[in-house]
Amino acid sequence: MPVCPIDIVIAIDFSGSTGGPQAGSGSWYGIAGEPYEAQRILLENLIDHLTPGMIAGEVQVGIVFWASTRTSLDPDGFSMSSNHLGDLNTSKVLQDPAGNWHSPIAKGMFDNFLGGGTNIGGGMDYVFTPTTGILNRKSTSDFASQYPTRQNDPDFSQVGVIITDSQNPPSQSGLTPGSGCAYQSSSLSATPTSPSGPANQFVVGVVALSGGFPMSNQNCPICPYTYIRDTIDYITCNQNAGPNSWNTSSSGLVGQYGFYVNINNPNAILNVGAAILSQACFGSVPDSYDCSGSLPNPIGIAWQCYDPGTGLGQYTTYTNCVTNCQNPIPITYDCNDPTTATYNPSLPDYWCYNPGTGLGTYQGLNALINCQSFCQAPVPITYDCSGPPSWNCSVVTGGGGQYSTQAACQAVCFATPPSPSWHCTENMTVVSQGVTYGPWNCYDPGTGLGQHLSLAACQNICVVSPSWDCHMPAPGTTTGICIDPGNGLGQYLVEQDCIDACKTHVIHPPDEPLEVSWNCRMNKYGIGHCDLVLGTSGTYTTKALCLVACEQVPILPTFTFPDTWKCHIPWHSIVGTCTKMTDGSGTYTTEQDCIDNCLHAQLLPTLLDTEGWNCDNSTQTCSGPVLGGTYPTQADCQAVCVGIISVGTLCDRVRSCPCGWTYDQTTQECESPIYGIQTMIIGAIENCITFQSPPHQPVVGDIWANLSPSNIPPPYTWNAAEVVEIGGQIQGTSSIEVRSQC
Secondary structure, eight states: OOOOOEEEEEEEEOSGGGOOBOTTSSOOSBOTTSHHHHHHHHHHHHHHHHHHHHHTTOEEEEEEEESSSEEEOOGGGSSSBOOTTTTTOOSOOEEOTTSOEEOHHHHHHHHHOOOSOOOHHHHHHHHHSTTTSGGGOGGGSTTGGGTTHHHHSTTOEEEEEEEEOOOSOGGGGTOOTTTTTTTSBTTSOOSSSOOOBOTTEEEEEEEEESSSOOOOOTTOTTSHHHHHHHHHHHHHTTOBBSSSTTOSBOOTTSOBOEEEEETTOHHHHHHHHHHHHHTTOOOSSOOOBEEOOSSSOTTSSTTOEEOOSSSOOSBSSHHHHHHHOOOOSOOOBEEOOTTSTTOOTTSOTTOEEOOSSSOOSBOSTTHHHHHHHHOOOOOOEEEEEOOTTTOOEEEEETSOSSBSSHHHHHHHHTSOOOOOOBEEOTTSOEEETTEEEOTTOEEOOSSSOOSBSSHHHHHHHOOOOOOBEEEOOSTTOSSOEEEOOSSSOOSBSSHHHHHHHHOOOSOOOTTSOOOEEEEEEEOTTSOEEEEEEESSOSSBSSHHHHHHHTTOOSSOOOOOOOOEEEEEBOTTOSSOEEEEETTSOOSBSSHHHHHHHHTTOOOOTTOTTBEEEEEETTTTEEEEEEETOSBSSHHHHHHHOOOOBOOOSEEEEEEEEETTOEEETTTTEEEOOOBTTBOOEEEOEEEEEEEETTEEOOOTTOEEEOOOOTTOOTTSOOSEEEEEEEEEEEESOEEEEOBOOO
């Protein structure tokens, strides 16, 4: 090839139809007979033909990979490079994981494979677009300092080679009949559209497929024969002359810039490479080739065919040169060991390479295998610290240890042990540093992470938690006694839970342990309640386990109500007093509003907010003054408060629930309204009652004064109850109660 200034960019089709590299095999090669592998061979062949010009400082080369997207190889960091020993090196100096040797060109293809659809038009734009196309990125090229002088050389030309495997309609690949005309040299003939690109810019189109060019078929207008010819025409702007079946013109006025390659024919690949490059430089010197022979030589590569650019090469065809350019020196190998004097920093460390002298360390039939067996980087030795209690540094082979040297490990592995600290075992048995500690003892975990910094601080809090068991004291008893066993292992963690469980009202033998269990019952609001079951038939052995399963927290929530005020009218008074209500039940939101209304209030006989006195017949005492009291004065109350009226050993049973609570007749339980997210459930209030004013027997719906027990927390407290069920008889006496309102 005559040597003249050339910028050339080769654009390779990386769409999915090319096959791509062998996935998962560890090899960087493509599949034999697929377009990807043929393009690799063609690309390396083109670079081989360009190498003499690169060595002479006249040629720089760029590589583009395209599919539906595009990317540039940017050899050696340049848009185009003239370095034939860098990323554009075609010598097999790199080894893939499968053990095959490759050129850096092959590795670059493997690393950048795209896949996806075919957009030839997009690939052309990426190469040729003025200013931004890879071919026009002069400022980032290897020869950047030579512009604009280089472009002004009359022999300068720039070439874009578009290679594809497409045999589909060009319109499906982003092409139109004039796609290449905007980029093709305006110095070429119009056929029929005039090329309009820079005069010294040339577009070459190549279709690479398996098998010879398809036969023409007049009855099949959509056959590949037509599509391939159209694709080459659209890329080259119809500059597709020649004697071959893919050429669309035989006119000598039309340039031969279109080519078809049978990828199964190595000679066809080589011949097309030479033919493409013959279009790149227009000089009078014919192509010729020389064999570089052994090193040193003009191109720096041993036994490589190249065009000296003089027309006087020994061989007139590249194929003849390759056939005869064989290395007579036997292939041997050396290891590129960084610790030896023959180390070559341009090659990978611990890499087997052929020195080209026949004098390598490893020779014979298995030279490469033997070299690879011994040419290995030394396995690093590192160290780990075992930590407590032994604090030893152990060897880790393979480089995974924490410390690179034994000294670095020992510097920290024998440091001062962690400071003493202590944990409390609570109600468990704990083994720490080989010592067993029973419940409610303090121990040092040996990590410095104990909860307490001193033994005394731990012992101050490490005491047995209170707990209770229910015991039946004597035969015939109906209520058990709650006793703290003193070891934190009692059945109940809350004394009231134990007391509730002991109220079984069942005669139990004194020497037999009282066995109880629990079942979880969900109310209509989706809130669980634990029911006590005598014996072991219940689902849960303790109330605590039942509460956990029922998602019921045995600590009632704290509620905060806004301050309100309520007007109360003393007995026989027409002016009320204002009382602050902390449960939010007051009528007025400000104290002044309450005072203003109380000044004008009128006494109504049925008003519950009047003050008076109530009679407790069980103790024959009067209490008051209270809101809604039955008697206006203490004397009126004492006159009638004469104690309990006996009606015999059996009386009619009356069940009541606090005002506003709901009654479950199946379980005889009362359930409070929802406060926050929780309700309270209690057993129905069960007794025998009559009413004194007016005297009558109770009926369902009657309201009577009843104060909640002292252990009921707000907001669940009440001061009146509603009769919900009457029926059956119980042992006891009937008390006289006072009617009231909710």
